[in-house]
Amino acid sequence: MKIRKLLLIIFIITIIITISITFTGCNSSEKREIIGNNSSEEVKENDFSLNDDVSLIKEYENRFKEYLPNMEIVAKEMADLDNDNEEDMVIIYVDPSETTRSNICFITKYGANALDFSSNEFSFVFANDAESLKILESPIRVCVILREINTNDIYEYHVIMETDKDMKLTNFKVENFLIESGK
Numbered sequence: 001m002k003i004r005k006l007l008l009i010i011f012i013i014t015i016i017i018t019i020s021i022t023f024t025g026c027n028s029s030e031k032r033e034i035i036g037n038n039s040s041e042e043v044k045e046n047d048f049s050l051n052d053d054v055s056l057i058k059e060y061e062n063r064f065k066e067y068l069p070n071m072e073i074v075a076k077e078m079a080d081l082d083n084d085n086e087e088d089m090v091i092i093y094v095d096p097s098e099t100t101r102s103n104i105c106f107i108t109k110y111g112a113n114a115l116d117f118s119s120n121e122f123s124f125v126f127a128n129d130a131e132s133l134k135i136l137e138s139p140i141r142v143c144v145i146l147r148e149i150n151t152n153d154i155y156e157y158h159v160i161m162e163t164d165k166d167m168k169l170t171n172f173k174v175e176n177f178l179i180e181s182g183k
Contacts (some may be wrong), residue, residue, distance in 0.1 A: 053087070060089040060107045067112040068105065072096055074126070079135045082108070082163040082170065090142050092126060092133050102126060102146055104133075106161060110168040117157060123149040138160065145179075152182025 057078060064073070071093040081088045089107040102117040102124035117124045124146040127130040134143040142159040160173040 031067050056087060057089070063107055063112055064089075064091055064093075064105060067107075068093065068114065070095065070097075071103070075144075077133055077135055081106070081135075081140055082161040083140065084109075084163050084165060088161070090133060090135075092144075099134075104142070104144060106142075106159075106170065106172070108161075108163060108170050110163065110170060113172070115159070115168060115172065115174075117144070117146055119144065124155070125149060127154055148182070152181070153178060154180035 046058045060078075061073075061076075064071075072095075073091055073093050075092040077090045078087050079090070080086060081090070084104065088109075091105040093103050095103065103114060104117075105112060127145040127147045129183055130144040134145075135141075136143050136158070139160060142161075144157045144159065146155050146157060147153070148155065156177045156179045158175045158177075160175075162171055163170045164175070165170045
């Protein structure tokens with residue numbers, strides 16, 4: 001009798017573990033990873049979700065190189081950022097001739113737009129290079145984590161994209177939050 005109870009308990013535990021692994025696997029397959037790019041010629045299929053088309057990635061990279069030919073890609077991410085059922089690419093890039101590292105480029109079906117968060121008053125660098133770029137949901141937006149060079153303050157910038165298909169234009173709304181004071 002005790003052996004039957006023990007076998008029943010082991011069977012139930014096995015089923016619970018199997019179910020939890022199944023659900024965990026389903027959730028983790030939806031996560032996207034940021035790609036640090038040492039060689040823009042190599043694209044590993046495991047770095048992007050299965051829905052991303054390698055030819056589209058190459059097309060967007062080539063458009064970036066045409067738009068900003070002297071820039072170096074630090075990280076990139078594919079996602080539908082404006083809910084138009086078209087994949088978009090976000091690229092963190094640097095100008096090798098300058099010290100500021102706060103440039104980001106959005107490439108959509110309709111064009112490419114670059115944003116530089118530095119200004120006359122503030123000089124920003126990416127806080128952690130490739131880890132400074134995240135895709136957030138509800139609403140879908142790009143999160144960029146920057147450090148102000150002079151004060152060491154850490155800011156989180158949220159960029160929300162909206163695309164007008166009829167006009168073939170993309171607009172950006174930028175919000176920022178101080179997440180850590182450097183003083």
